[in-house]
Amino acid sequence: MRALFGGRSEVVKTLSAVDWPGRRRELNRLIEDFEATAQSANRTVHAITGGKPSPSPELMEAAVRSWFRERVERPDFDGTADPGQEPFTSIEAQRADLQRLATSLGAETPVTTAWIAQDMIEQNGWSVEAGSNTFRRLSRLVARGQLAALGRQRQDLALLPRRTDDEMFSAENFRLDEERAKARPAAHVSIRSLFAKYLAERKPAAATEKAWSRFIAAWVEFIGHDDAAAITPDDVLRWKDHLASEPIAAGQCRSAKTVNETYLAALRTVLGWGVSNRLLSANAASGIRVYGPRRQRTRDASFSDGEATAILRASLRSPPIGVSSQRALAIRWVPWICAYTGARVNEVTQLRADDIYQEEGVWVIRITPEAGSTKNHRYRAVALHNHILEQGFLEAVSNLRGPLFYDPAQYRGGKKGNPQSKKCGEFLARWVRTEAKVTDPRVQPNHGWRHRFKTVARRVRMDAEVCEYIQGHAGRTEGSKYGEQPPSVTAREINLIPRYQL
DNA sequence: GTGCATCGGACAGGCCGACT
DNA sequence: AGTCGGCCTGTCCGATGCAC
Incomplete structure (x- = not known):
């Protein structure tokens, strides 16, 4: 093996790039090279020693x-x-x-x-x-x-x-x-290779790849081997019990939903993919789930009037000392856009200068998976509320290029599952907690706007179908998937939302 | 020291295909 | 077409690390 690495037992490389993105790219390339070399060396060794069984x-x-x-x-x-x-x-x-x-x-x-x-x-x-x-x-x-x-x-x-x-x-x-x-047991199929093939075929969102990689790793760690064909339903049951009873932070245990719909779902789906591709004979995780108590809701998920005005008021104050111009801009405008469009926070934080434009004489924002991601993988254009325009949003962004709310130059080469736009959303969530002082843990600091938008929309009798479109929900009925919601229509409905008086 | 990036992790939201 | 549940994705929070 060593001979295949030039007689060395260690491989030392020096990065030559001067900036972080460059270094990260270089590192990734070196790791790829190393793994390719290691794999080919493994094959060579395999071929020499056999590695293959001698038949009985x-x-x-x-x-x-x-x-x-x-x-x-x-x-x-x-x-x-x-x-x-x-x-x-x-x-x-x-x-x-x-x-x-x-x-x-x-x-x-x-x-x-x-x-x-x-x-x-x-x-x-x-x-x-x-x-x-x-x-x-x-x-x-x-x-x-x-x-x-x-x-x-x-x-x-x-x-x-x-x-x-x-x-x-x-x-x-x-x-x-x-x-x-x-x-005789089937040929060895590793769960990691199954997962890799699943990823290659399904191409799930970066968030999913990030999450499921952990679940598969947790499974391998728990069971102590990588062999997908050797998994028995009893193994999965033991994992289920372990996941549901293992204490996590604050002496709590994982909720049934977490165990069922993340950990077990990931394993079940990957094994199921193996079965449907004739790499496995059965799905050992099929039908296994935890039955736990339902979560109880003790308040509305949408912001109260007081919370909404507290956040919007805080957005007008001068931003905390030291924050970047992009974050300052996010504090000033993202809460307002969320309040008046009910968009997901990261659909807003990923907006680029080009995504704000005029159509049919109406100023709209384009929310598109190209900028990062959207949950329903669809593009939509939504009118800006008059109140946002009157406050000078267009002027505030008119000289900007590229992403409005984060600085691409700060990128250090992180994975797709941790994009800067999401970090901006997380920054805002913390800001809502600490600066705007909306601290009730039962309401989500950004997502609360979405719930509130729906509530307000009902109050002003906004057209339900247009409301769904504005918020980026997939059409509820077959019919609503046809046709478009032109800017004039979204403008009409959005401006039904009463102005926030601070 | 501090702001921002990254990663790990729990869980809520919601799409979408299966089933009536 | 409506309902349901499994699968998938986003939100939120905590910890840690790097560059200025």
């Missing part, structure tokens, strides 16, 4: 029986061959050789026997050296198979009933082979 006598016998069955069931194996034909006579000529090999140790291996044996070794992925004892043993078994096939052929030619002279080819032995094959 039982396995070899079974393989010869399987060859025999295939041979005699082949369409060209019939009793019509003319005994005078060349192939027939040559087989007859080999008969004596085969007989000698099958019964005595020192005999020469006929070339056909060697070919069949070699083919068998390759087919089964065995490690058997030509000329080794195992090879000779296999050759003798193959010779017995050839003799039995020959005997069968002679019986067919002479229209004699088929009879098995060699016990090795008895019906009972074929039956036992089938039983053993059923009992």
Whole structure:
């Protein structure tokens, strides 16, 4: 192995890039190179040492029986061959050789026997050296198979009933082979490789990849192996109990929802993918779930009037000392946009300068997965409320380029699951707690706007279908998925929301 | 020291396909 | 078409680390 790494036991590389994104890219490239080298080295070592199993006598016998069955069931194996034909006579000529090999140790291996044996070794992925004892043993078994096939052929030619002279080819032995094959575990399938294939095919959102990677890792950690085919329902049950009873922070346990719909769902889905792609025979996690108490709600999820005005008032105060211009801009405008459009906070924090434009004479914001992500993977354009325009939002962003609420230059090369736009949303959540002093843990600091938007929309009888569109909910009925909500329509409905008087 | 980036983690929200 | 539940995604919070 060491020789394949230039005789070294350590690999040291120095990063040459001067900035963080560059370094991260360089590091990723180096890691990829290293892993590729390690993999190819592994393959080389594997090829040298075999790594492949040496077959047991039982396995070899079974393989010869399987060859025999295939041979005699082949369409060209019939009793019509003319005994005078060349192939027939040559087989007859080999008969004596085969007989000698099958019964005595020192005999020469006929070339056909060697070919069949070699083919068998390759087919089964065995490690058997030509000329080794195992090879000779296999050759003798193959010779017995050839003799039995020959005997069968002679019986067919002479229209004699088929009879098995060699016990090795008895019906009972074929039956036992089938039983053993059923009992034998399937080829090793690692749960990590299944997950990787699932990711490659499904291409889930970055947030999902981030979360599920942890769950799969937690599973492997718990069960102590990586073999997906070896997982039993009892294993999964033990994991379920462990997850539901393990104390997490503050002496609490995970909720049933967390266990069922994140940890178990991830495992179940990945195993299910394995089953549907014929890599596994059963989904060991299927149907396993925790039954826990329902969560109780003791207040409305939307901001109260007092909370809403507290946040909006705080947005007008000068921002905390030291925050970047982007964060200051976020504090000033994001709460207002959330209040008047009911958008998800990160749909707003990912807005770019180009996403604010005029259409049909109406100023709109474009919320699009291109900027980062949207939950329903769809684009939408939503009018800005007159109150936002009057406060000078357009002027505030008119000179900006690119993302409005975070600075791409600050990017250090983090994964897609932790984008800067989300961090801006998290920053605002903290700001709501500490600066705007909305501290009730039963209401979410940003998401509370979405609930409130819906509540207010009902109060002013906003058109329900347009409201769904504005908030970026997938259409509830088939009909609502057709057609568009033009800016003039969203403008009309959005301006039904009464102005916040501070 | 501090602001921002990153990651780990719990869980709420909500899409969407299956089932009537 | 409406309902339901599983799957998936986003929100929120905590901890830690780096650069200025």
